[in-house]
Amino acid sequence: MTDPMTAHLNAHATLFETIDTLTENGKLRRLAGAFARFVATLGHTPPPLLLACLLLSELEGRGHSCLVLADLAGDPSPQVGWLDGEWAALRAAAAQGGGSLPRNVNGWRNALQGCEQVWPVGDLDFNQPLVLDGERLYLRRYWRDESTVAASVRSRALALAGPDGEVDTGGIRAWLDRLFPHAAREGGPDWQKIACAAALRGQLAVITGGPGTGKTYTVARLLALLFATAGEAAPALRIALAAPTGKAAARLKQSIDMALDELAGKLGSDLALRDLAARMGGARTLHSLLGARPDTRSFAHHAGNPLEVDVLIVDEASMVHLEMMAALLAALPSHARLVLLGDKDQLASVEAGAVLGDLCAQAESGNYDAATCDYVLAATGETIPPAFRERDGGPLAQRIVMLRQSRRFGGPIGKLANAVNQGDADAAREVLRAESDGRLRWIEGARPGDVLALAVAGRPGAGAGYRDYLERVREGPGGDYEGWVNDVLKRFEQFRLLCAVREGEWGVAGLNEAIEAKLETAKLIRRRGEWYVGRPVMVTRNDYATGVYNGDIGLTLPDPLRPDSLRVWFSDGEAVRSVLATRLRNVETAFAMTVHKSQGSEFLHTAMVLPPQANAVLARELVYTGITRAREFFTLVSPNAAVFDQAIAGRTQRASGLRQALGT
């Protein structure tokens, strides 16, 4: 006799067969089918629920935190990159399981809210795995995280440091005038100064801006201001610096230390800034700040055991995913001031959510209310221009300041990044083709050999690609092993090849192999199995035993004490540290890496390789992020010029309920 569960799954045999075929063909991730099967074991499962679960899981893998019912009622193919009638095939197969599928949003909502696996928000809660909130379907944990973030951001946005009358705007103004002695360069108000004042007004500040707009410069001055205006509390002020990755954390600490040191020189003994820098300690990854525990999703710090901080600065906030932001906000004591720094236009986190983008949805237009404009005038002497005054600005808009003038990125790379950000393909192509000063180069109609030549030898005026560090490796350490390691690591950071995709000849996997072969032919490396001298690797999973984390990049060099064994060296701010190569289990070769993984890093010369065909991940944010990883030189390599236009035409809009919940 067939048990009821098997009988139930059999009723959907055609649908599961179609799901399996799509999975085999790489159109669905395995987890999506497995999740749909799991939900089917939990009770009666009508075909609309199965389809919704399948899509929800597939979308989660692509960074969306929920499924919008309008997409179900319409056609979700664009979000999942289906081009060949996959959605129609799934619908047809689902219909064979019995009954017709809903035709509109109302129909889908009715079908889903009647299912025992779904909790319609507001009904009695039985801890069902799926949550239906208005016109969005969630996996319960994302709904919980989104609710935590929305509630916490709302209450922090509302909490003023005191009625504005009680904030000593005169005192703030006096310090700000010293910290920002020069007027803003391109007319308009000094947004950096305004950002500092805004952050002093409440418990949340978001400072967004493109590369080189002075986010770190501003935040160093904000720290000085907080310290200067804290009065007797100053010596006890607990400040923490954090970022999503170790590399970004190290960069933040380094830049803040430098900026504070420079300020200390200017302000003399009026403010003990060097003491402040020393007391702050290092910058940490968010995982380490929250006390990540191996193999669990929970942290040592949470609402019941909050972080011991008064001020928390988080850099590269665009990389912070929804789950991490929820954990961070839950663990932050309510009195603490949170300052988020990041570029809202960059790619969102690899994991689900686009929190910074959602928070900053209206940052361009400012939307400051009259109270903010009055406060800013009193605290900074700056007048917010009418164009940035209130339209429909709520409390959150008052907490967000966008820095609009880049100090480092004014040249052709900045122009290109701007054009891409505006989706202006004509302007972007024009800047690229002008190849100003050799800063930009576009290899159109590229062949694989062009990428390899670039990787091995760079291009004239823009450095020698990977040849440079490998030749230094070949020279050997001489008498100063650590100096040599430092130099090799620095040279490796001068050039990087970024890919939009992982698979195929133009993806990370194919290019890494091809580059290794080419370097071997050029006698720059000598492979001896997986590990060899000069191999760059990227860590793909946190490993608490060896102290290396997802995204860390290291170089393989001979062990100074036992030349036969290899160690992988990582930069740790100014210092270096190493791990025996054979102890690193989750690593991959990193001559080529994805744009996603390059976030938080910059290279003197960045080359970005686009694939020959457009696909769902290839969007404006990705191209913008790739370009803005270049400090001095940028090369675009594309086998098919049309793909560049297609990529920047599309924006990635991640499905989330956060904008609505926050009114942004």
Ligand SMILES: Nc1ncnc2c1ncn2[C@@H]1O[C@H](COP(=O)(O)OP(=O)(O)OP(=O)(O)O)[C@@H](O)[C@H]1O
């Ligand atoms: N108001 C200013 N006056 C003088 N120099 C400035 C000012 N603002 C920024 N700079 C300089 O411009 C450069 C870029 O600033 P900063 O590194 O703070 O930008 P950022 O937005 O943090 O960049 P990234 O996105 O790359 O982290 C630095 O050298 C900084 O010292």
